[in-house]
Amino acid sequence: MSRILVIEDEPIIRTELRRLLVRAGHDVSEAGAVQEAASDYALDSFDLVLSDLRLPGAPGTDVIALCPGVPVLIMTSYATVKSAVDAMKLGAVDYIAKPFDHDELLLQVERVLREGKLTRQNAALKREVEQAYPVSGMVGSSPAMRDVFERIRKVAPSPATVLVLGESGTGKELVARALHAQSPRADGPLVSVNCAAIPEGLLESELFGHEKGAFTGALTAHAGLVEASHGGTLFLDEVGELPAAAQARLLRMLQDGEVRRVGSTRPRKVDVRIVAATHRDLPRRVQEGVFRQDLYFRLRVVEIRTPPLRERGEDLPVLAKYLLEKACRKLGRAPATLSPEALLALTVHPWPGNVRELENALERAVILADGPVITPDLLALELPGGEPRPLTTDAPAPVEPEAEEAGGSMEEYFRRFVLEHQEHMGETELAKRLGISRKALWEKRQKLGLPRTRA
Numbered sequence: 001m002s003r004i005l006v007i008e009d010e011p012i013i014r015t016e017l018r019r020l021l022v023r024a025g026h027d028v029s030e031a032g033a034v035q036e037a038a039s040d041y042a043l044d045s046f047d048l049v050l051s052d053l054r055l056p057g058a059p060g061t062d063v064i065a066l067c068p069g070v071p072v073l074i075m076t077s078y079a080t081v082k083s084a085v086d087a088m089k090l091g092a093v094d095y096i097a098k099p100f101d102h103d104e105l106l107l108q109v110e111r112v113l114r115e116g117k118l119t120r121q122n123a124a125l126k127r128e129v130e131q132a133y134p135v136s137g138m139v140g141s142s143p144a145m146r147d148v149f150e151r152i153r154k155v156a157p158s159p160a161t162v163l164v165l166g167e168s169g170t171g172k173e174l175v176a177r178a179l180h181a182q183s184p185r186a187d188g189p190l191v192s193v194n195c196a197a198i199p200e201g202l203l204e205s206e207l208f209g210h211e212k213g214a215f216t217g218a219l220t221a222h223a224g225l226v227e228a229s230h231g232g233t234l235f236l237d238e239v240g241e242l243p244a245a246a247q248a249r250l251l252r253m254l255q256d257g258e259v260r261r262v263g264s265t266r267p268r269k270v271d272v273r274i275v276a277a278t279h280r281d282l283p284r285r286v287q288e289g290v291f292r293q294d295l296y297f298r299l300r301v302v303e304i305r306t307p308p309l310r311e312r313g314e315d316l317p318v319l320a321k322y323l324l325e326k327a328c329r330k331l332g333r334a335p336a337t338l339s340p341e342a343l344l345a346l347t348v349h350p351w352p353g354n355v356r357e358l359e360n361a362l363e364r365a366v367i368l369a370d371g372p373v374i375t376p377d378l379l380a381l382e383l384p385g386g387e388p389r390p391l392t393t394d395a396p397a398p399v400e401p402e403a404e405e406a407g408g409s410m411e412e413y414f415r416r417f418v419l420e421h422q423e424h425m426g427e428t429e430l431a432k433r434l435g436i437s438r439k440a441l442w443e444k445r446q447k448l449g450l451p452r453t454r455a
């Protein structure tokens with residue numbers, strides 16, 4: 001049952017509509033004019049308003065502004081294309097020509113109600129997602145990620161050039177997407193270019209375009225990716241790899257807002273926001289003379305640093321859960337969960353490949369899993385040297401019964417993590433990274449014969 005308000009000044013039609021809609025199972029209220037409706041009812045409590053266009057006092061379309069979010073269907077006996085278009089322009093969801101066929105009217109009402117419900121559900125879902133993840137698709141609530149979100153929020157609306165710095169796989173491209181999505185250019189194009197992936201000889205013409213005959217093989221004129229990004233954002237990934245000639249053209253573009261296609265002397269105005277990213281140490285490349293200092297300064301108007309995964313300790317379990325769900329959805333598998341041992345293994349892994357490595361490990365595990373639980377062996381985590389992390393050690397630690405059931409790997413990870421990190425981490429930090437209390441850490445040390453080495 002939906003709540004419907006009928007605004008109609010002809011009593012006969014109003015009664016007819018009421019009867020029809022009540023019979024279809026709806027709760028119907030009535031008014032003879034927009035003003036009467038506004039004074040008698042809380043208009044935003046309705047699921048649908050069905051209003052005549054010509055009413056005493058004010059046209060039916062005036063009700064649209066009074067109940068934002070509520071679909072309004074306009075009825076008119078003067079169903080000219082113009083009045084229908086005008087009503088829709090003012091925000092009506094649709095219009096009905098009078099005299100109306102009962103079945104058609106009911107079908108239209110049901111459709112609008114269904115769509116309205118979907119819109120409301122989507123809006124609620126969007127609000128929920130936005131609260132959980134302030135930047136679409138980016139999971140994290142560690143202080144380092146909160147800083148990233150805060151910077152994105154502040155910088156996105158401005159036209160400022162942004163330089164995103166971070167190791168490979170830390171989400172630099174996601175940052176660029178978020179900057180675009182939260183900017184006034186969101187409806188314009190977002191063009192992503194990986195500067196390292198395009199052969200050096202082609203890069204200049206790919207980015208800035210060329211004129212016919214500019215070089216052998218340039219059979220037709222070609223607009224580059226900069227021009228294709230007009231009105232939007234150009235994301236230059238691996239900007240540190242740009243060859244010198246392309247650096248010079250990019251600098252000119254940033255200074256003058258113009259591009260010159262290769263082989264042309266005519267400048268073309270472009271309105272493009274540049275977001276650049278690199279995992280390289282750009283100041284060092286400047287020092288080495290391979291990256292222009294003036295371009296570096298132009299690019300780094302604002303810097304955003306994406307933290308490596310190993311510095312986002314508390315984000316790991318949430319991120320792993322999110323990426324596991326994503327992998328199951330992508331692969332069409334039933335939802336899976338991580339065993340506690342698998343979670344511990346993820347927690348202690350150093351993640352040189354960052355979130356991308358985590359995403360790949362989970363995807364591989366979902367493919368290999370026979371059941372709904374992901375165990376450490378399925379993750380096959382690689383050590384930085386390239387060796388798969390062994391699941392047994394030469395000198396196995398004393399194994400607790402419950403860990404033995406789970407393959408003994410939990411103790412092994414614990415032992416390895418403590419031995420690897422106790423020299424440079426305090427007990428509080430160690431316990432935090434392991435996701436256990438200090439007391440539990442002390443007890444485990446006793447049990448495994450791993451006494452503390454630091455005061």
Ligand SMILES: Nc1ncnc2c1ncn2[C@@H]1O[C@H](COP(=O)(O)OP(=O)(O)OP(=O)(O)O)[C@@H](O)[C@H]1O
Pocket residue numbers: 137138139140166167168169170171172173174175237279306319355356359
């Ligand atoms: N905070 C995050 N939440 C969810 N997924 C993430 C997050 N960060 C990165 N990812 C995912 O990890 C993968 C790698 O991210 P992305 O391509 O943005 O990294 P990158 O820093 O641009 O890498 P590269 O330098 O290698 O190009 C993507 O699939 C992305 O969706």
